Amino acid sequence: MRILICCIGRMKAGAERELVARYLDRAKAGGRALGLSGFDVSEHAESSARRPEDRMAEEGGALLSAVPPGARLCLLDPRGKSLTSEDFAARIGRERDSGTGAFACFIGGADGLSPQVREKADLLLSFGAATFPHQLVRVMLAEQIYRATTILSGHPYHRA
Incomplete structure (x- = not known):
């Protein structure tokens, strides 16, 4: 199963970009044996529409276009569920085991994600x-994805 991170906005070079790359490289290395692949980040431009509703709709369309049909959608949303790392790992494991082709995590823009995109979510996190x-x-998302691979593999990185 492919793991995707789809984001609104482009991250500049610097410490944060390096940390994301480091965690996703680690996830790639450990994920192969678990049947997980990809660990790709797609960045999409912020909308220049005037109204927040229009910006959210345009940005949501861009995010949705980045995922293959049938992908499970995990949206980062402050109104979502707060999961433990073990629960997040278990969710990824269940999706993989059920034959899901891709698990896509969305990080919206400054206005958040439109209600239409939120309705398509399999998980609000x-x-x-x-x-x-x-x-x-x-x-934080990249680290949790890496942590999920270590939990699923029994690696000692995660110590509760």
Whole structure:
């Protein structure tokens, strides 16, 4: 199963980009034996529409166009569920075991994700009630994906 991170906005060179790359490289190395692949990031331009609703619709369309048909959608959303790392790993494992071809995680723009995109979600995931910068959310997601591969493989990286 392919793991995809689809984001609105482009991350500049720097520490955050390096951390995302480091965690996804680690996930790639450990994920192969688990039947996980890809660990790709697709970045999409922020909409320049005037109204927030129009921006969210355009950005949502861009994100949806980046995933193959039948992909399971995990949307980062402050109104979503707060899962433990073990629960997130188990979710990825169940999707893989059920034959899902791709598991795509969406990080929306400054206005969030449109209700139409949120309705398509298989999982609304929250990293808590606090607001985090987009770059840090991407790092946190990449780390949780890497952590999921270590949990699924029994690697000692994750110590609860």
